[in-house]
Amino acid sequence: MTTRPGAAQSLKDLVLVGHGMVGQRFLEAFVEQPGAAEWRVTVLAEEPRAAYDRVHLTSWFSGTSAEELSLTPAGFLAEHGIDLRLADPATAVDRAARTVTCASGAVLRYDALVLATGSYPFVPPVPGHDAAGCHVYRTIEDLETIRDEAAASRIGVVVGGGLLGLEAAGALTALGLETHVVEFAPRLMAIQVDEGGGRLLQRKIEGLGVNVHTGAGTQAILTGEDGRVRAMGLSDGRELPADLVVFSAGVRPRDQLARECGLPVGERGGIVVDERCRTRDPHVYAIGECALAADGRVYGLVAPGYAMAETAARSLADELREEHQFTGADTSTKLKLLGVDVASFGDAHGATEGAVDVLYSDSRAGIYKKLVIGAEGQLLGGVLVGDTEAYGLLRPLAMGGKPLQTAPEQLVLPSGLAPASGPIALPDEAVVCSCHNVSKGEIRAAVHEQGCATVPEVKKCTKAGTGCGSCVKLLGTIVTEELEAGGVTVDRSLCEHFGHTRSELYEIVRVAGIADFSELLDRHGRGGEGCDVCKPAVASILASLNNGHILDGEQGALQDTNDHFLANLQRNGSYSVVPRIPGGEITPEGLITIGEIARDHGLYTKITGGQRIDLFGASVDQLPRIWRRLVDAGFESGHAYGKSLRTVKSCVGETWCRYGVQDSVGLAIELELRYRGLRSPHKLKAAVSGCARECAEAQGKDFGVIATSAGWNLYIGGNGGMTPRHADLLAADLDRETLLKTIDRFLMFYIRTADRLERTSVWLDRIEGGLEHVRQVVLEDSLGICAELDALMDRHVDAYQDEWAAVLADPDRLRRFTSFVNAPGTPDPAVTFVPERGQIRPARPDEDGRILTPALVAGPRLEVRSA
Amino acid sequence: MTETLTRPLSAGAVTGEVEILDGRAWTRVCPFEELTPGRGVAVLSASGEQVAVFRDRSGALYAVDNRDPFSGAYVLSRGIVGSRAGVPTVASPMYKHVFDLRDGRCLDEETAPDGRPAVLRVWSVRVAAPEGGR
Numbered sequence A: 001m002t003t004r005p006g007a008a009q010s011l012k013d014l015v016l017v018g019h020g021m022v023g024q025r026f027l028e029a030f031v032e033q034p035g036a037a038e039w040r041v042t043v044l045a046e047e048p049r050a051a052y053d054r055v056h057l058t059s060w061f062s063g064t065s066a067e068e069l070s071l072t073p074a075g076f077l078a079e080h081g082i083d084l085r086l087a088d089p090a091t092a093v094d095r096a097a098r099t100v101t102c103a104s105g106a107v108l109r110y111d112a113l114v115l116a117t118g119s120y121p122f123v124p125p126v127p128g129h130d131a132a133g134c135h136v137y138r139t140i141e142d143l144e145t146i147r148d149e150a151a152a153s154r155i156g157v158v159v160g161g162g163l164l165g166l167e168a169a170g171a172l173t174a175l176g177l178e179t180h181v182v183e184f185a186p187r188l189m190a191i192q193v194d195e196g197g198g199r200l201l202q203r204k205i206e207g208l209g210v211n212v213h214t215g216a217g218t219q220a221i222l223t224g225e226d227g228r229v230r231a232m233g234l235s236d237g238r239e240l241p242a243d244l245v246v247f248s249a250g251v252r253p254r255d256q257l258a259r260e261c262g263l264p265v266g267e268r269g270g271i272v273v274d275e276r277c278r279t280r281d282p283h284v285y286a287i288g289e290c291a292l293a294a295d296g297r298v299y300g301l302v303a304p305g306y307a308m309a310e311t312a313a314r315s316l317a318d319e320l321r322e323e324h325q326f327t328g329a330d331t332s333t334k335l336k337l338l339g340v341d342v343a344s345f346g347d348a349h350g351a352t353e354g355a356v357d358v359l360y361s362d363s364r365a366g367i368y369k370k371l372v373i374g375a376e377g378q379l380l381g382g383v384l385v386g387d388t389e390a391y392g393l394l395r396p397l398a399m400g401g402k403p404l405q406t407a408p409e410q411l412v413l414p415s416g417l418a419p420a421s422g423p424i425a426l427p428d429e430a431v432v433c434s435c436h437n438v439s440k441g442e443i444r445a446a447v448h449e450q451g452c453a454t455v456p457e458v459k460k461c462t463k464a465g466t467g468c469g470s471c472v473k474l475l476g477t478i479v480t481e482e483l484e485a486g487g488v489t490v491d492r493s494l495c496e497h498f499g500h501t502r503s504e505l506y507e508i509v510r511v512a513g514i515a516d517f518s519e520l521l522d523r524h525g526r527g528g529e530g531c532d533v534c535k536p537a538v539a540s541i542l543a544s545l546n547n548g549h550i551l552d553g554e555q556g557a558l559q560d561t562n563d564h565f566l567a568n569l570q571r572n573g574s575y576s577v578v579p580r581i582p583g584g585e586i587t588p589e590g591l592i593t594i595g596e597i598a599r600d601h602g603l604y605t606k607i608t609g610g611q612r613i614d615l616f617g618a619s620v621d622q623l624p625r626i627w628r629r630l631v632d633a634g635f636e637s638g639h640a641y642g643k644s645l646r647t648v649k650s651c652v653g654e655t656w657c658r659y660g661v662q663d664s665v666g667l668a669i670e671l672e673l674r675y676r677g678l679r680s681p682h683k684l685k686a687a688v689s690g691c692a693r694e695c696a697e698a699q700g701k702d703f704g705v706i707a708t709s710a711g712w713n714l715y716i717g718g719n720g721g722m723t724p725r726h727a728d729l730l731a732a733d734l735d736r737e738t739l740l741k742t743i744d745r746f747l748m749f750y751i752r753t754a755d756r757l758e759r760t761s762v763w764l765d766r767i768e769g770g771l772e773h774v775r776q777v778v779l780e781d782s783l784g785i786c787a788e789l790d791a792l793m794d795r796h797v798d799a800y801q802d803e804w805a806a807v808l809a810d811p812d813r814l815r816r817f818t819s820f821v822n823a824p825g826t827p828d829p830a831v832t833f834v835p836e837r838g839q840i841r842p843a844r845p846d847e848d849g850r851i852l853t854p855a856l857v858a859g860p861r862l863e864v865r866s867a
Numbered sequence B: 001m002t003e004t005l006t007r008p009l010s011a012g013a014v015t016g017e018v019e020i021l022d023g024r025a026w027t028r029v030c031p032f033e034e035l036t037p038g039r040g041v042a043v044l045s046a047s048g049e050q051v052a053v054f055r056d057r058s059g060a061l062y063a064v065d066n067r068d069p070f071s072g073a074y075v076l077s078r079g080i081v082g083s084r085a086g087v088p089t090v091a092s093p094m095y096k097h098v099f100d101l102r103d104g105r106c107l108d109e110e111t112a113p114d115g116r117p118a119v120l121r122v123w124s125v126r127v128a129a130p131e132g133g134r
């Protein structure tokens, strides 16, 4: 960090205690204030790392790294000359001297002190609460110890059935523990949901394999001879065996520093602050979970903390205007727990005078929705369990406080049952993103004033959608509406030749039974010749619907160059060859054969990121000869060139690995063989892991399967690449047969409805209803199309044939594999290579490379290897 | 570079050898029926240059350089033939730049990475009568 010598005297000193979520947000808001340069900022942090995203802490268990959770952009601190002192907590404040003492002994002077010390987890003082095996759930370090101990534990008990407790329970289950939740209140998430919602929630949580004990208090933690947790004594006299306990019984504000220096704190804790977030001492501010706000509440959520951060930053810079004062906040929440959707917002319990409830409940479908309507017909709040689709829209409506324009039942009825009506209009003041306090008006302004035309642009410009993410869908709708209102037609047509989307064309081809491009263009197109957008897209649709070999007849002409030569074009015009290696399993003979073929044809070989082998540097003339040998040795096309199934990666699994619980290799091979050759809107990747350690990275795949002791968990919509996305759990503990059926339907549904070049990740985020909709379609047949999807997949499986074997068997298909029509056998003189690390690589323009002549490549050895 | 044959020929009615002119002489390409509508082939001219010859769905023929000015690779013959606002085109398979087949001009970018105009040389192409000889 830089101290600026010379300038130091004239600078005022700001000390921030606590570098948590709110502390970091404060820094970001503060450096943007006009007078920020007059301040020197020092931050004291108790934790060993800079601020990170505590809200998504649980995702650390599913592989999100500490770096990914970080909220402190690289270079941020240095750029603004902020001195962050990690693992050096403040221990005392002397208000008279205006100094802070740190654990390291340093004493810092301040002109302004901001306390953002957050909360600590409350641990009920029952006997044994500090025994080995007892944990809390707040920091990355907490999670590290829980993970380490879970490996040697069988049963985990979570104390507390609130938002955090359920999240912790979800994590323990995912770590493979038998999990129990003990909740003192008669229902789960008592703060957020009402009785009816709580009942349904409990059923859902139990459905995930978590045992729920409500109305039960923790009386004692019983330990064994080694001093470790052995069981939990409950208030009803029962004894619950336990190897690991996580306390999640609420949090308490960390107000000790303030208490000790004589600042007023609330009866139940929390540093008392006013609307400017200032304590009794005008030089000291408190924000976030440690503060007792002007409305007499301590907020345990991040959005109010962010609002306080903003307030304090402006207040310090003397930029505070009335509307930035912090007088209270919305406590809406949406549970992030996998597999259960719960949301509550506004006055969820109907505490307002004269409020009435509108209720929709369907226990069979597991849906419960309650809206609280005020005396003037305005929406006050609500609870949603099982289907939180409408949350993004309802929350801002509830905050708006205006009488509803729509009948309230329309807002809770499932779409099929609700009477048709136009989209529900949100007023401009409605806060769409509560994490960053962005209103609909600001989003609209970003579109028509600042020219943002896409959701990512609006996110960048307004910050909306960059917090918990729950508003992103609504954001998309508003952006589209706004663009359309501004006369920008959001054109979804494929290209100038077709006024349809890919999925519309798919339906046309499927229903009308169209078998070639010309017919489709003549009957449904806008004329012209077609282009490099619609031709491959239509080729893919025709192939998905099984119209014979992809190189036959007119179809051959539609294919991208890779499909056209069933190989991958490289930068110098040569091609690469990827034989299929299902599941990544290969025999020594297989390896030797590939090695021999590569050696004899002088090809460069490399292990790919997809667990197979790529052979580079082949000319088009060589391709059939290379494939003749590969096919003879039993290899098939790996479709590295196609928008189709690529690989199903596997980890070694139960067969060898000491942790494996199922045969992941066997399943991966079965899946790869089942879906090989399946053409789709974009490439498809998959993986199977043999246990929750997830060595096959299944959650980064379009579909991923993770073994559990009871079956297989199926995840969908994962993606690596440029915009990585973790997959979502679609269904848990499936048996093999149900698993295959579910994947079949998922894939066919995706193929049917996705846009061109839209990976499953993007598709899942785009389609209306998202994951829940897909779940209903493929598991509950909500659209009544499962029989059709099944039939299409059966047809694919039956009709599969190896594309390369079929090419080799047909001289007509082979004809295209010549470099020059008028000089067959002449190699492309422009494709030249030089040796590097014992293999070849393309020569650069300034290098004198060598053409690999057929005579040379046909020989048994390549010269560079002759030593 | 005289008359390029872009006049639609009704497919099927046409037979004969496709030929290109490299300034001095006509070079044989292949029989017309061997060209796939909507696709191209690479040809080595008498002077050793690489030419891409295309046939569109109506039977019209085009011949341009095979070298893609954006990648430097000789791959245009492997691109997809199409149209843009009525203009016959080919899209390079490398980085998908689209070229006007009539005059060789790139419709997406004017300049190639080496600073030269992104224009392909256009070659004359014809179908010689079966008995006609060269």
Ligand code: SRM
Residues within 6 Å of the ligand: A568, A569, A570, A576, A578, A606, A607, A608, A609, A610, A611, A612, A613, A614, A640, A646, A647, A685, A700, A701, A718, A719, A720, A721, A722, A723, A759
């Ligand atoms: C060969 C390989 C690199 C390697 O040497 O390891 C590779 C090579 C290419 N990748 Fe890849 N990718 C390879 C594994 C991956 C992986 C890792 C994996 O599969 O586990 C990823 C991330 C996972 C994923 O896709 O979600 C990956 C994400 C991409 C992307 C980004 C996709 C996205 O959704 O953002 C592209 C670009 C695209 O498809 O638009 C891409 C595109 C390409 C292309 C096709 C680029 C191109 O147009 O030339 C490369 C040509 C393939 C070829 O054979 O010539 N490649 N690529 C890997 C082949 C794996 C295989 O056995 O089939």
Ligand SMILES: Cc1cc2nc3c(=O)[nH]c(=O)nc-3n(C[C@H](O)[C@H](O)[C@H](O)COP(=O)(O)OP(=O)(O)OC[C@H]3O[C@@H](n4cnc5c(N)ncnc54)[C@H](O)[C@@H]3O)c2cc1C
Residues within 6 Å of the ligand: A017, A018, A019, A020, A021, A022, A023, A044, A045, A046, A047, A054, A055, A056, A057, A058, A088, A089, A090, A091, A116, A117, A118, A119, A137, A138, A139, A164, A167, A254, A257, A287, A288, A289, A290, A299, A300, A301, A302, A303, A305, A333, A334, A336
């Ligand atoms: C698992 C989990 C899930 C959550 N999910 C949600 C959610 O879905 N939605 C939501 O709104 N909220 C959620 N929360 C709550 C949210 O994380 C908090 O509201 C938010 O982190 C509060 O920010 P803060 O900066 O006030 O406190 P913190 O983020 O806790 O930061 C306070 C920091 O101050 C440090 N500190 C304390 N005392 C000192 C000292 N004396 N000297 C120096 N440093 C000190 C602490 O070590 C800590 O790093 C969740 C919390 C957890 C643990």
Ligand code: SF4
Residues within 6 Å of the ligand: none
């Ligand atoms: S990361 Fe880029 S360079 Fe590497 S293989 Fe993938 S596309 Fe090619």
Ligand code: FES
Residues within 6 Å of the ligand: A432, A433, A434, A435, A436, A464, A465, A466, A467, A468, A469, A470, A471, A472
């Ligand atoms: S509401 Fe959380 S990101 Fe917008």
